Amino acid sequence: MALISSDHASGEALDLARHADRCVVLLSGGLDSATVLALARSRGAECHTVAFDYGQRHRAELIAAENLSRLLGAASHRTIAIDLRGIGGSALTDDIPVPKGRTALEMGGAIPVTYVPARNLIFLSLAAGIAEVLKAKALYIGVNAVDYSGYPDCRPEFIASFELTAALATQAGIQGGRLAVLAPLISLSKAQIIQLGLRLGVDYGLTHSCYDPVNVPEGGALACGGCDSCVLRREGFAAAGVPDPTRYVGRS
Amino acid sequence: MALISSDHASGEALDLARHADRCVVLLSGGLDSATVLALARSRGAECHTVAFDYGQRHRAELIAAENLSRLLGAASHRTIAIDLRGIGGSALTDDIPVPKGRTALEMGGAIPVTYVPARNLIFLSLAAGIAEVLKAKALYIGVNAVDYSGYPDCRPEFIASFELTAALATQAGIQGGRLAVLAPLISLSKAQIIQLGLRLGVDYGLTHSCYDPVNVPEGGALACGGCDSCVLRREGFAAAGVPDPTRYVGRS
Numbered sequence A, B: 001m002a003l004i005s006s007d008h009a010s011g012e013a014l015d016l017a018r019h020a021d022r023c024v025v026l027l028s029g030g031l032d033s034a035t036v037l038a039l040a041r042s043r044g045a046e047c048h049t050v051a052f053d054y055g056q057r058h059r060a061e062l063i064a065a066e067n068l069s070r071l072l073g074a075a076s077h078r079t080i081a082i083d084l085r086g087i088g089g090s091a092l093t094d095d096i097p098v099p100k101g102r103t104a105l106e107m108g109g110a111i112p113v114t115y116v117p118a119r120n121l122i123f124l125s126l127a128a129g130i131a132e133v134l135k136a137k138a139l140y141i142g143v144n145a146v147d148y149s150g151y152p153d154c155r156p157e158f159i160a161s162f163e164l165t166a167a168l169a170t171q172a173g174i175q176g177g178r179l180a181v182l183a184p185l186i187s188l189s190k191a192q193i194i195q196l197g198l199r200l201g202v203d204y205g206l207t208h209s210c211y212d213p214v215n216v217p218e219g220g221a222l223a224c225g226g227c228d229s230c231v232l233r234r235e236g237f238a239a240a241g242v243p244d245p246t247r248y249v250g251r252s
Helices: A011-019 A031-042 A060-071 A119-134 A156-169 A190-199 A228-240 B011-019 B031-042 B060-071 B119-134 B156-169 B190-199 B228-240
Strands: A022-026 A046-053 A076-081 A138-140 A180-182 B022-026 B046-053 B076-081 B138-140 B180-182
Touching: A022 A031, A022 A119, A031 A046, A031 A060, A031 A138, A031 A190, A046 A060, A046 A119, A060 A076, A119 A138, A119 A156, A119 B119, A119 B156, A156 A180, A156 B119, A156 B156, A190 A228, B022 B031, B022 B119, B031 B046, B031 B060, B031 B138, B031 B190, B046 B060, B046 B119, B060 B076, B119 B138, B119 B156, B156 B180, B190 B228
Parallel strands: A022 A046, A022 A138, A046 A076, A138 A180, B022 B046, B022 B138, B046 B076, B138 B180
Antiparallel strands: none
16 A cells, blocks of 8 residues: 555655654544554654643543553654633534534534634644754644545645645745645545554554543543544444444443 | 735735724734734724733733733733743743844844744634634734844745635635735834824833833833844834833833
8 A cells, every 4th residue: 555645745745754754743642643643653753743732621632642652652742732712613622512423424514513713724833833843844644534524624725735834934944944744644534544553553442532522430531432523433443344442431 | 105005915805804894813912913903993893802822931911912902992802822832942932041132133134032933823823713713804913024034924925825724724715705814014114013003093102022021010011122122112113203102121
């Protein structure tokens, strides 16, 4: 499988990425970003991971991100606090109910209430700042345009435009450098992402995807099984034909 | 004076802005952004201001922003906390000394240590998220390419590129809308900005520009008078031929 061909980037940017000894990886603690980190590591990159504490209602993903960063061999991990509740308008940060029990088909088209306005734009901008300080040559982000077609900031044209804007915004850009913005999962299905990650040794039992998890007294959290993110994840494991290691509410 | 002609935006975006009944204004509490707010208000816009608490070493500018928002008639003000110390690399957030006593000429060219990596990219991204939630049609930012030529993210080409990227990142963009990103001061000198603001009724005694202020026991802060920002401000008032209302350390 030609992994490189699924990177979303110009030929020039890809060439940079192949030789990048240092990169910044956006790591949410979910299935997609864990796969991206494993992929970047498999290319021999020195990976610096960043997670965002943005007022999301669940903390489990931040703990998952920290653990995954270490286990997948990142060189450093940081959590940046940013209060997106000041922006509002999302079920992930506000008191808007998280939708449950929809199939992947039913999710298609409309922008879901779990969409956080301009989130990927904000996260990529922060990561670009970190990359500038670290003199990293690439940013990796696990966005996916197949399963999340309703999110405007998961589209390839957004990623390409951001790459140009970031070059103009930063010192590296002025000096003729160019930060490659790589979204290697952008055209993969959830099943393909899972198959890729398993080949790269990702333990998906350590990743967290649920929008509405239930904390358990012994630590950790159970996934609700019914939110859009859980449904896409479950269908992904089923389509990939591999066991789903996720601990769901009401199941062993 | 044709104020509109100094907006940095396409004809289409300008047309939008003239009719915008609602906009988001980035308000730092400094001289430039106060002038931008007064300008947007003079155009009859409903202005929602946002300041960023980004781990800067001085709080005086956040207090100034809140006061200016109210006094200049904004419809709302919010302060968003974001810890840019997690990015590092700047004298404004880290323990790097703020340079003192340089003339405007000496500041030219090189990127100063007070540059916060990707700051305007990050701030504009957050403001785009707010604009999306408020259904605002324009963003105003007080960047200036004349006095801050060393900052990559104050250049017109960055602002234009951001406008395109933001349209792709947001729901409004998908639905065919377009957020105008307006930088009406971008080609003005500091003296021209001051003259504009005075005509619009801005009380510059309430604005805060200093990178290294000294808090005073009775509340408020004195400007150091020697950092790059103070020097540009002082030279601006002198060139404009008007009294400088700033309270500097060691002066009455």
